[in-house]
Amino acid sequence: MSFDMGPALLFCPADRPERYGKAAERADAVIIDLEDALAPGDRAAARTALVQSRLDPARTIVRVNAVGTADFPLDLAAFDETLYRTVMVPKAEQVEQVQALGPYEVVALCETAAGVLAAADIAAAPNVVALMWGAEDLIASLGGSSSRFADGTYRTVARHARSQVLLAAGAHGKAAIDSVFLAIPDESGLLAEAEDAVASGFTATACIHPSQVAVIRQAYQPSDAEVAYAWEILEASTSEHGVFQYQGRMIDGPLLRHAEAVLRRAGR
Known part of the structure; x- marks a missing residue:
């Protein structure tokens, strides 16, 4: 695996190239996001920014749009013009979706009911280097409305999916990435969740704000x-x-x- 998997992976919108370098400096790796962080009309300019960027390939992941969408081949064409070789595939549901990306290292994002159930098969693909799970898209795929209780803890179905993706990754010797924590001001909640992640066997935790990086690193660093x-x-x-x-x-x-x-x- 050529990708350098540190504990804190920071998402950065692909249409904000002025933030790329700052994200890379603050986190262990940056995830340049062409999917959920962008409005559809901003994706063309974001692809141009991606092609022009010069981050460390060993510490950079690019999240493309889901396989089967109109944006996916356009994202992949832009990705292929860069030196980056680690691609995050959202809503991964079939092993064939990642096997078709054979030249690249793949982080498979299992964030639908079908994706969670297929996690073990996806993890077995030789070019998959890591699995990540996503709570909000999972609940949306089930027709639900909330992944967490009012106190911030995950509902049972989300905990089950988190465990299943972790087990699938571990069974095939792949890294496991824990999902993002959306309540940015709640550092104590993030710390508790990240401490549970590392104790359970996750390799890293993804985050959405630079302030979360230090909290995640604290959790993963033994006393x-x-x-x-x-x-x-x-x-x-x-x-x-x-x-x-x-x-x-x-x-x-x-x-x-x-x-x-x-x-x-x-x-x-």
């Missing part, structure tokens, strides 16, 4: 205490055989892998 504990149990395991106790807790193979994951996130 000094977590790093120290991970080192301690891994060092203790070198003198033990099989299951052992450490500070009153049973330690076995899965917990050692948890510790290794903590150290990877810490860059150790």
